[in-house]
Amino acid sequence: MDADERLFRELYPELRRFAAVVAPVEDDPDDLVQEALARTLAIGPLARLDNPGAYLRRTITNLSSNRRRTLGRWRRARRRLGPPGEAMPEYPSDLGWLDNLSALDRAIVFLIDVERRPADEVAVMVDLSAGAVRSRAMRARQQLRQMLGDED
Amino acid sequence: MDDPINESFERRATRGEARGADAVFAAAAEGSTRRRSPAPLLAAAAVVVVVVGLFLALGSADDTPVDLEVVAPVEIPAICEQGFAIVGATADDPPGYCAGGSSTDIAGFEPLQVVGPIDATAAESAAGGWMIDVVPRPDLVEPVPLPADGAGGAAMLLASDPVPVSVDGFDVSFELAVGHVDYRGERNPGAWYEVMVTPAREPGELRTGPLYLSDWFGGSPTFACRFELGGNTICRLTDASDEIVWQSSFVDAAGSGDSVGGFERDGLRFSTCDAGDVTASCMETIRLRFSDGTLAIDVGGERYFEQGGLPELPEELVGDMAYWTAVVTSRSEIEIMRFHGRASAD
Numbered sequence: 001m002d003a004d005e006r007l008f009r010e011l012y013p014e015l016r017r018f019a020a021v022v023a024p025v026e027d028d029p030d031d032l033v034q035e036a037l038a039r040t041l042a043i044g045p046l047a048r049l050d051n052p053g054a055y056l057r058r059t060i061t062n063l064s065s066n067r068r069r070t071l072g073r074w075r076r077a078r079r080r081l082g083p084p085g086e087a088m089p090e091y092p093s094d095l096g097w098l099d100n101l102s103a104l105d106r107a108i109v110f111l112i113d114v115e116r117r118p119a120d121e122v123a124v125m126v127d128l129s130a131g132a133v134r135s136r137a138m139r140a141r142q143q144l145r146q147m148l149g150d151e152d
Numbered sequence: 153m154d155d156p157i158n159e160s161f162e163r164r165a166t167r168g169e170a171r172g173a174d175a176v177f178a179a180a181a182e183g184s185t186r187r188r189s190p191a192p193l194l195a196a197a198a199v200v201v202v203v204v205g206l207f208l209a210l211g212s213a214d215d216t217p218v219d220l221e222v223v224a225p226v227e228i229p230a231i232c233e234q235g236f237a238i239v240g241a242t243a244d245d246p247p248g249y250c251a252g253g254s255s256t257d258i259a260g261f262e263p264l265q266v267v268g269p270i271d272a273t274a275a276e277s278a279a280g281g282w283m284i285d286v287v288p289r290p291d292l293v294e295p296v297p298l299p300a301d302g303a304g305g306a307a308m309l310l311a312s313d314p315v316p317v318s319v320d321g322f323d324v325s326f327e328l329a330v331g332h333v334d335y336r337g338e339r340n341p342g343a344w345y346e347v348m349v350t351p352a353r354e355p356g357e358l359r360t361g362p363l364y365l366s367d368w369f370g371g372s373p374t375f376a377c378r379f380e381l382g383g384n385t386i387c388r389l390t391d392a393s394d395e396i397v398w399q400s401s402f403v404d405a406a407g408s409g410d411s412v413g414g415f416e417r418d419g420l421r422f423s424t425c426d427a428g429d430v431t432a433s434c435m436e437t438i439r440l441r442f443s444d445g446t447l448a449i450d451v452g453g454e455r456y457f458e459q460g461g462l463p464e465l466p467e468e469l470v471g472d473m474a475y476w477t478a479v480v481t482s483r484s485e486i487e488i489m490r491f492h493g494r495a496s497a498d
Binding site: 009012021029109 | 155158
């Protein structure tokens with residue numbers, strides 16, 4: 001087992017959780033982790049990076065943002081075609097409602113509120129300033145609370 | 153954990169069955185980015201059933217944005233030395249001033265100056281051009297709250313290649329994209345691009361005027377335009393004594409010919425990226441031509457602004473001129489503004 005493989009083993013559990021949150025609910029989190037890792041390895045070994053965990057999270061977030069747009073087009077096109085076929089997957093609303101946030105905002109709220117990471121650390125992971133992270137987290141939480149309130 | 157939001161996040165974080173680190177690594181090490189899990193494959197099968205219909209539906213969606221290519225984040229190049237607020241900015245950095253420095257990693261441009269209470273958090277080479285993030289820095293203005301209408305800031309970049317300018321004029325094209333709500337017409341215009349053609353390769357005296365970054369070239373003849381969301385284009389020629397030779401804008405008439413376009417809704421032609429995007433495939437191509445006394449600006453191949461009957465360019469602006477582009481936000485809230493760009497001159 002080489003250094004990259006060992007490193008990835010250490011990172012994988014948290015990356016997988018992160019991807020499960022950030023990826024659109026239609027997507028498999030492992031696919032996203034795999035794609036992020038493959039793209040990163042194509043550039044060079046993981047061990048070259050100062051902070052491979054942060055780097056992979058940024059890549060996962062970027063991939064998810066792109067995927068969200070693709071899915072958006074897909075959904076719009078599907079609506080034009082009428083009701084989906086039976087093979088189209090359905091997902092519980094308690095998971096899917098978080099998709100009302102952008103991938104980036106899901107990442108930020110998850111890292112700060114659930115994983116209890118400091119804003120400075122999250123800032124590195126999502127490539128923003130700490131101030132921007134705090135601000136986005138606050139607004140995203142407000143948005144989610146608003147949605148919860150609307151459901152009541 | 154009794155917070156329903158956090159509970160939702162936790163459930164989401166543990167969804168699905170993990171394939172395991174070894175399986176994921178093995179697939180990635182082979183270079184595979186394909187989705188291999190059963191659920192997407194089933195979904196893909198469903199896609200096949202309706203692929204023709206989808207193709208037709210997508211084909212008719214003229215307003216569908218171009219899907220953006222995802223680029224893995226590159227390691228941020230060291231662009232400037234200490235005191236520079238574009239890369240590696242910390243609360244200890246002075247508020248938004250790049251002391252100079254240069255980079256060979258940014259194709260075509262080198263960042264030179266940042267003004268205002270901002271944090272430009274990243275500048276990366278992107279799709280052969282440059283990319284820069286401009287973010288207000290509340291940490292630098294706290295405990296004083298941000299102004300009610302947001303913070304301002306800007307970044308200015310110098311093209312590495314000069315623009316050849318003849319007596320008759322010049323022809324430059326550039327591509328820019330921006331990720332910010334201010335550029336989508338959902339608020340008052342708070343962000344804009346500027347372009348400048350001038351012999352000056354560094355800022356001079358600060359003039360006052362509506363061209364925030366271009367007005368840093370006091371003492372040098374400067375042709376400059378500002379492109380604002382609302383279409384409130386301002387183009388101006390200033391001479392070496394800072395006298396305005398002519399100015400054409402939404403409130404100014406210039407030259408003997410008519411001015412066409414560039415007002416209000418026309419500005420909505422500008423494309424935008426989402427704030428988190430890393431690539432530049434939503435760039436807008438903007439072309440400026442000055443020829444035979446006519447300034448013509450095309451956006452996306454369409455005529456956007458035109459002003460005829462203008463005088464010839466002054467001698468000081470003839471030859472190989474410096475070409476600058478700038479991005480400015482005047483009242484952004486705490487939100488990232490990402491600018492991408494490329495430029496060329498014929």
